[in-house]
Amino acid sequence: MTDPRTDSPASGATNDVVLRMSGISKRFGPVQALSDVSFNVRNGTVHALCGENGAGKSTLMKILAGVHQPDDGSIELNGVPCRFNVPGDAIVAGISMIYQELDLAEDLTVAENVFLGAEPRGSLPFTIDRRAITAKTAELAAQYGFNVKPDELVGKLATGDCQIVEVLKALRRQASIIVMDEPTSSLSEAEAKRLFGVVRQLRARGLAVVYISHRLEEVTGLADDISVLRDGKVVRSARAAEMDIPSIVRHMVGRELNEFFPQKDATVGGVRVQVKNLSSAEGVRNVSFNIRAGEIVGMAGLMGAGRTEVARALFGAQPKTSGEIRLDDAPLDIESPGDAIHHGIALLTEDRKRTGLCLELPCFCNVTLPNLDVLGMRFLLRPAQEAAVAQKVGSQMNVKWSSPRAPANSLSGGNQQKLLVARWILAESRFMIFDEPTRGIDVGAKREIYALLNELAKQGKAILFISSELPELFGVADRILVMRRGELAGDLVTRDTNPDAVMHLAAVP
Amino acid sequence: MNRLIRQLLPFASLLLVVIILSAWKPAQFLSMANVSNVLRRSSVNAIIGLGMTSIIISGGIDLSAGSMLALAGMAGAWVMLKMGGDSPTPPQMLVGTVVGTLAGGACGLLNGLAITQLKLPPFIVTLGTMSAFRGISYVMNDGEPYNVPEYVFLGNGEILGMPASVAIAAVIVVFAILMLRYTPLGRYTYAIGSNREASFHAGVNVNWNLTVIYTLAGLLVGFAAMIATSRTISAQPTAGYNLELDVIAAVVIGGASLNGGRGTILGTIIGTLLIGFLRNGCTLVGIRTEVQLIVIGAIIIIAVAVDQMARLRAK
Numbered sequence: 001m002t003d004p005r006t007d008s009p010a011s012g013a014t015n016d017v018v019l020r021m022s023g024i025s026k027r028f029g030p031v032q033a034l035s036d037v038s039f040n041v042r043n044g045t046v047h048a049l050c051g052e053n054g055a056g057k058s059t060l061m062k063i064l065a066g067v068h069q070p071d072d073g074s075i076e077l078n079g080v081p082c083r084f085n086v087p088g089d090a091i092v093a094g095i096s097m098i099y100q101e102l103d104l105a106e107d108l109t110v111a112e113n114v115f116l117g118a119e120p121r122g123s124l125p126f127t128i129d130r131r132a133i134t135a136k137t138a139e140l141a142a143q144y145g146f147n148v149k150p151d152e153l154v155g156k157l158a159t160g161d162c163q164i165v166e167v168l169k170a171l172r173r174q175a176s177i178i179v180m181d182e183p184t185s186s187l188s189e190a191e192a193k194r195l196f197g198v199v200r201q202l203r204a205r206g207l208a209v210v211y212i213s214h215r216l217e218e219v220t221g222l223a224d225d226i227s228v229l230r231d232g233k234v235v236r237s238a239r240a241a242e243m244d245i246p247s248i249v250r251h252m253v254g255r256e257l258n259e260f261f262p263q264k265d266a267t268v269g270g271v272r273v274q275v276k277n278l279s280s281a282e283g284v285r286n287v288s289f290n291i292r293a294g295e296i297v298g299m300a301g302l303m304g305a306g307r308t309e310v311a312r313a314l315f316g317a318q319p320k321t322s323g324e325i326r327l328d329d330a331p332l333d334i335e336s337p338g339d340a341i342h343h344g345i346a347l348l349t350e351d352r353k354r355t356g357l358c359l360e361l362p363c364f365c366n367v368t369l370p371n372l373d374v375l376g377m378r379f380l381l382r383p384a385q386e387a388a389v390a391q392k393v394g395s396q397m398n399v400k401w402s403s404p405r406a407p408a409n410s411l412s413g414g415n416q417q418k419l420l421v422a423r424w425i426l427a428e429s430r431f432m433i434f435d436e437p438t439r440g441i442d443v444g445a446k447r448e449i450y451a452l453l454n455e456l457a458k459q460g461k462a463i464l465f466i467s468s469e470l471p472e473l474f475g476v477a478d479r480i481l482v483m484r485r486g487e488l489a490g491d492l493v494t495r496d497t498n499p500d501a502v503m504h505l506a507a508v509p
Numbered sequence: 510m511n512r513l514i515r516q517l518l519p520f521a522s523l524l525l526v527v528i529i530l531s532a533w534k535p536a537q538f539l540s541m542a543n544v545s546n547v548l549r550r551s552s553v554n555a556i557i558g559l560g561m562t563s564i565i566i567s568g569g570i571d572l573s574a575g576s577m578l579a580l581a582g583m584a585g586a587w588v589m590l591k592m593g594g595d596s597p598t599p600p601q602m603l604v605g606t607v608v609g610t611l612a613g614g615a616c617g618l619l620n621g622l623a624i625t626q627l628k629l630p631p632f633i634v635t636l637g638t639m640s641a642f643r644g645i646s647y648v649m650n651d652g653e654p655y656n657v658p659e660y661v662f663l664g665n666g667e668i669l670g671m672p673a674s675v676a677i678a679a680v681i682v683v684f685a686i687l688m689l690r691y692t693p694l695g696r697y698t699y700a701i702g703s704n705r706e707a708s709f710h711a712g713v714n715v716n717w718n719l720t721v722i723y724t725l726a727g728l729l730v731g732f733a734a735m736i737a738t739s740r741t742i743s744a745q746p747t748a749g750y751n752l753e754l755d756v757i758a759a760v761v762i763g764g765a766s767l768n769g770g771r772g773t774i775l776g777t778i779i780g781t782l783l784i785g786f787l788r789n790g791c792t793l794v795g796i797r798t799e800v801q802l803i804v805i806g807a808i809i810i811i812a813v814a815v816d817q818m819a820r821l822r823a824k
Contacts, residue, residue: 317710337709337711340712355706355709359704369696369712370713377693380691
């Protein structure tokens, strides 16, 4: 799979280089986001761009897309110097971006999205030739072997299909370079696999793909070349064959991560959480499991298997229709998140921006929001004391903020996640549910989250850890529950099983 | 620093308007009667603006405030006349005032319940009740006002040498500031407006809090309606026509975001006074009412545009 040619892509000596970015520098106020970055992409290859959050990946790609202009440096496409003043320039030049948050109009069909802004005219003035866009979209999809219906509304598609629509859009624009930013972060394993197939297809057709991902297994499996950014500089750029995951991580964080997953040192106690025959209106059916004090129980499953729905039923966000939830042997009646919190259950939702944080509010408000009762502020708030409490929990957890009074949106993704954990630590929750806590945060922050899970387990909390990334489940969880179509398909002891067995349970009907 | 300038901007504009008017028409503008008249007029808008601010911070809107004012005023005056005939006694007028206030509260409760229980957007619900409340206030006395010639205290009386309505409004303003800053209800108002889903997942009883916010806002409209009734010593079914627009404008000029999560009582008060003095100034220098509408409209757009620019630069 890897190209045997040995010249370093950083030197860019060969003439098959389609994109050559040289000496790019960019400063935002006091922050030097990029300094003297050179980045070359060869024709018909996948070039992975790795780096922690804030390393400069997004800035570099935004310069390529014409969103930002570099302070210094040059961009050459096929040897021709270019300058992209607006995003439209880059698109015309054949560069298409597929952002993490997809740019699709949900109420339009696949074909309408693919041709958005470039609709062929109909025979009457001011009309669109709808038949032509449908036919052309179908043709394009068939050409690449994508299985999408041009007439389907995009809003009805799964995330994986939406990405394919984005790819079609790029192909319709006759892109020669496609940049994918964290494309798999919201995909199930199966959808991700299909996307890898799509990427390989694109490569086989001679397109260049710049692939940004935090999931390093993907990167090493897919890329021909890998560049690692750290603090706005390229610290390594080489053929994929010359790099492995530990070396990528080392370059990303600038130090050796001896053990990516922390050593487990929690002692597992008695049964803390008992769930019996849990069912909900969102499709959870007869799910039963136990979690002991100090135990981290992972939950695997494909997208739509009902993992988040189990969490929502336990937390009262979508109350159960039948079944029983016991915490420390006491049966609980949970009708709302308020009830759940009162009984000592916490949920870290999977989408911290949409369902987790009040981004405009100060950090301390986000920490104390569910805890006003606990803090004795049921009737009267004492903001100064709230800030002090938040400061204390925050510094325990090493949250990086200018002050607890800074708005939550001034924090990085990993720190925002810690803010939410701080909230539940303050609530002294006994049973904590983490739904995809490491999604979209960088390697260093992930490691801190794992350490935190371990620490919480050590304090005797029962932890349910939902994740789509099997390696982290295997690295952190004592047991792994496998969900399939709303039902529990397996309850496995981690050290007695393997990823293949889990995937088998998750996928086979 | 930027944030400070942004918050001071409405205040600076208010000061500017006052200074210009003082220099231009010192005799008329600076007269005690004129200033107290502006304050009296503004006190009704300010009291309604307090509820509107909370609603807008929570991510909602209340288009029905003007109609609600008419309905509540009619209800209060009707009770006075029903109980005391043509000359109700002070206790009867007090009962009428309480009933009018509660009528506003009931209207607010209705808005709140429709929004939370039928899960409808506040814009739609209050667009509907705007029409319905207005209709009810016409139906009550076949389109005729209720005259209460002796009901003068709230609108025209004095407390410690200050116009009564202004003094009362000032007290309510202080309570509103404390409510938003120092009570869980206030915190939840900001949280729900900032991110409703996140607030729900933090255990906030979103529906309950929203219902309370709309009900409190309704009570404030009801009370303001009684002040307005007392000012004109009659309750008119046409009262408060387009009032909600002035109030929403004041809230927005004061820096609140219609997307929710942001806004302050102080900003709303400054916005209310700004509009009050602008209107007054326009009248003093002889600008017709129709043209005043154009001026106010331009001010709203300029205020929000400037605010937005400052916000973008801060990022």
